[in-house]
Amino acid sequence: NAGVTQTPKFRVLKTGQSMTLLCAQDMNHEYMYWYRQDPGMGLRLIHYSVGEGTTAKGEVPDGYNVSRLKKQNFLLGLESAAPSQTSVYFCASNQAGLYNEQFFGPGTRLTVL
Amino acid sequence: RKEVEQDPGPFNVPEGATVAFNCTYSNSASQSFFWYRQDCRKEPKLLMSVYSSGNEDGRFTAQLNRASQYISLLIRDSKLSDSATYLCVVRPGNYGQNFVFGPGTRLSVLP
Numbered sequence: 352n353a354g355v356t357q358t359p360k361f362r363v364l365k366t367g368q369s370m371t372l373l374c375a376q377d378m379n380h381e382y383m384y385w386y387r388q389d390p391g392m393g394l395r396l397i398h399y400s401v402g403e404g405t406t407a408k409g410e411v412p413d414g415y416n417v418s419r420l421k422k423q424n425f426l427l428g429l430e431s432a433a434p435s436q437t438s439v440y441f442c443a444s445n446q447a448g449l450y451n452e453q454f455f456g457p458g459t460r461l462t463v464l
Numbered sequence: 465r466k467e468v469e470q471d472p473g474p475f476n477v478p479e480g481a482t483v484a485f486n487c488t489y490s491n492s493a494s495q496s497f498f499w500y501r502q503d504c505r506k507e508p509k510l511l512m513s514v515y516s517s518g519n520e521d522g523r524f525t526a527q528l529n530r531a532s533q534y535i536s537l538l539i540r541d542s543k544l545s546d547s548a549t550y551l552c553v554v555r556p557g558n559y560g561q562n563f564v565f566g567p568g569t570r571l572s573v574l575p
Contacts, residue, residue: 394508457507
């Protein structure tokens with residue numbers, strides 16, 4: 352049982368390049384999330400999904416797109432990377448139910464030059 | 465006002481000390497509450513859920529005061545391994561399924 356995994360762990364991009372971050376969970380969780388964490392800012396929600404085929408915007412969605420074609424996978428795309436998107440990206444998932452905890456992946460460290 | 469606010473820290477305490485963190489939340493409809501721990505450059509991990517009646521897990525005690533909209537975490541007999549950032553997490557029950565994270569309070573336990 353791997354829990355939540357993220358690919359890649361590290362990436363350096365040039366401004367304007369695109370990339371996709373992959374999140375996978377093997378716990379059969381309904382809900383999945385993408386966060387970014389910046390120094391002094393805490394975790395901020397980018398997009399989330401409450402089920403396969405559904406996505407919704409979070410607090411800071413601009414510049415990102417997501418897809419959830421399979422229940423176990425949640426993809427985060429950057430179409431044209433900007434230096435302001437330099438951050439640590441965490442994926443998380445949880446089972447349906449108000450009192451269930453979120454489980455996090457190990458994070459992706461992205462630098463945009 | 466931010467949805468979830470925490471003691472800014474950092475807290476630097478000697479081994480064996482008792483330390484308490486406070487967290488306040490603005491949404492009175494919030495339904496579930498958690499404390500997460502985050503080690504440097506690692507992902508957050510659940511430390512404990514917070515129940516209305518308060519709950520204890522070994523050296524850790526969490527309290528919830530709905531009337532005043534605050535949550536506390538007490539750590540007794542601090543260990544070096546307790547050094548981390550502690551995140552207060554609140555989950556509103558009146559929309560969506562989103563978790564709202566506080567900015568975190570950093571704890572350093574010194575030998």
